[in-house]
Amino acid sequence: MIERAAELVAGAGAVLVCAGAGMGVDSGLPDFRGAEGFWRAYPPYARLGLRFEELADPVHFADDPELAWGFYGHRLALYRATTPHEGFAVLRRWGARVFTSNVDGQFQRAGFEHVAEVHGSIHHLQCVEPCTDDVWSADGVEVAVDPETMRAVGPLPSCRNCGGLARPNILMFGDWAWVAGRSQARLDELTAWRRARRDLVVIEIGAGVAVPTVRRQAELASAAGGALIRINPREPEVRHGRGVALRMGAREALNAIDATLRGDSGS
Template sequence: MDSLHHAAELIAGAERLVVFTGAGMSAESGVPTFRDALTGLWSRYDAEALATPEAFTRDPALVWGWYEWRRELVERVHPHAGHFAVARVNCAVITQNVDDLHERAGSPHPIHLHGSLFTPRCSACGMPFGVAAQAAPVRPAEMPVTRATTDRPPVPLSEHRENAENSCSREELTGAGAADFTAGATQLAAGTAETATGSLLREGPRTPPACGGCGEPVRPGVVWFGEALPRDALEQAVEAAANADVLITVGTAGVVHPAAEIPQVTAKLGGTVIQVNPRPTPLDGVCALNLRGTAAEVLPKIIR
């Protein structure tokens, strides 16, 4: 049987489908990765210098400015066919990406393991802080996340601490099978792309807003180097993976822990793991099917 057809049949018959996405999923939309966003003014900094609690304490305006610049980059790109394919079905979405492309495609409640550029919070008390309204979904969708329970025992993940974007170097991104950045994405990362109003993206420090509750600076809502993953998100992800009868892993090389262990949870508990990736990855051995291709190319063919 053709692998694509076999995958489509497995997915169509799944009662509890989970889609797990990494950097390659977003790169196809033109989202610059963590280190690829270090261009222009930002090229003088190491990635780690802008992505730690210590960096924010030392220079909150510098760190806030970089993350706001990156958030605005994301607002200028669009979900691709793979995002829309995922949004068409009733499934749980777990993502390592910090953008809002799944939401804009219509997936209602993606689990953001590494936080989001669109959920800033107080650096002291943790109170959520609203940013400019996110773009509305490109099309309406009412698809609740499946949260079924089973008798299968939970599988603990490793206690490694990681950063949301450790896995997003160009080397791993290419290895994860993402297409080369488009000219537009390259311009975005270089800060030379114009906005819809014709203005260039603003680089440089920006003073973070103050928390409405305690008055302390608001921080980006992402996981920084040395920080643990959000407990609620991690527990939801493990629960979804443990209960899944089919899990599709897309655009991740599977080398950053503990997120890389999510597909293994499904496999160890008897579920079927399908990988969508143009190149081999360390996850090949736990996957029942390894489909070589990009997310935008393959997902619409297997999620119907």
């Protein structure tokens, strides 16, 4: 299967990566799969009995902003401190464009310029209300978090327009206040790019079936040619056999394909 994946990449006119949360696991980022996985990463929330879906709710920014910013402030610091694994560099060498549900900014840290983030980015802020459709960079914003309670302490980020509370420009659960303009502009750019490409190969990485946004995009983008490489250690199956299924993690699979392309796989 690695050899077939390498053949697809070698013959590609263009490469599109569709990445879910599994892309960041090899960089050391936590896997939020299920309540137990989330609680292993964040023991204070296990003590409180709070699941990821409950914390990723915009209502907390109004009702308990210290709780909300404790969660997102910790993640912001974590993502800033994380070094993307070498699989990102492999994809850059292949000239890939990116569609991702991840909000961690790891593709940008790895040097990618064209990243369509369907759920937004933790590295950008907006007004909680929102007072305008403005979205701005979170560079320079620091949120102190008490590691025992996972609550923010000290000043919280404020809206640069009205002075009220700011929040990450991320699509949360039941979120009617998300300012989608920044993400939509990148998605429109990606759609135009994809429609102008021939011999497109789609590499889907670490995208589960629980939240199928990334899988749907990968299947849609590869529908014409059937050139889909699905990399997933748990759920790699491809419907109707239209593609290559690799039951592997992101770094292992990408390095194996790249080694085969270079002719030094040892096979």
